[in-house]
Amino acid sequence: MTLLTAINQVCDVVSLSPFDNVYGSAEPNAMTMVALAQEAGDEIARRADWQKTLRQHRVAVASENLPDDFQRLTPGGSVRTAEKAFVRPVTNGGQWAVIAGMPSMQPYFFIRAGQVQFSPASAAQGAVIDYVSKNWVxxxxxxxxxxxxxxxxxxxxxxxxxxxxxxxxxxxxxGLAYEDNLAEFEADLAQEINADRGAG
Structure with a gap:
């Protein structure tokens, strides 16, 4: 199903005439449909760690830019050293200043301003970051x-x-009744998330 076929199926449901094209169209309903499709897709992509959006990034240096498509880390143990040891996250800048100033045997990482930083620096070499890509189209x-x-x-x-x-x-x-459609969407979303995780 493409953007055009999805929108034309919506047209069948909401009693609109189908479109020959929608992206770049100056027709107001087509423009609205494309905007709603983007909004819906952004939400759906954010609500789950879809298998097809999971990525890995291999780190080379102790302070490195995150990939351009980085959205968020995958939950639980998303950063590992080359030796497969988990790297502990630090989420507070004050804590990071202390940890970075007094390196330990335990590796830590901190994300700030689109960069991932490691302490000790040696933990970065060959480390792997599992993340969810923001690219869903x-x-x-x-x-x-x-x-x-x-x-x-x-x-x-x-x-x-x-x-x-x-x-x-x-x-x-x-301004139409949409609650039943929203409930159906939420139920289907939950079902598809479970299926994508292999639990459906």
Missing amino acids: LHDPDGPQATFTADDDTTLFPERLLLKGIVWRWKRQK
């Missing part, structure tokens, strides 16, 4: 990206969620 031939840029773009999460996410947003925007 698949755009051929360029690969994953964070926004829709064409009618034939697809998603890296189950595409029916995009359809359901647009429907309830459209109805809410038009």
Whole structure:
């Protein structure tokens, strides 16, 4: 299902005529649908660590920029040394100043201003960071990206969620009853998250 086919399926539900194209269209309903699709997709991507958005980054130096597509760390043990030892996170700048000034045998990391920093510095060499990419739109031939840029773009999460996410947003925007559609979206989202984790 592409952006265009998803939006045209929404049109069937909300009694609009289908579109020949939506991305870049000056037709107000098409523009609204694309905006709602982006909003829905951003939410769906944030609500789970979808398998197809999981990435790894190998570190070379003690203070290194995070990848451009970095959104967040995966939960639990997301940073490991080359020797497979977990690196403990530090989330407070004051604590980091103390830890960085008095390196220990226990490796630590701290994320600030788009950089990951390690203490001791030797822990960084070959360390691996597991993270969730912010890129959930698949755009051929360029690969994953964070926004829709064409009618034939697809998603890296189950595409029916995009359809359901647009429907309830459209109805809410038009002042129509949307609560049932929202409840259906939430139920399907929970089911798809479990399935993606292998628990469905």
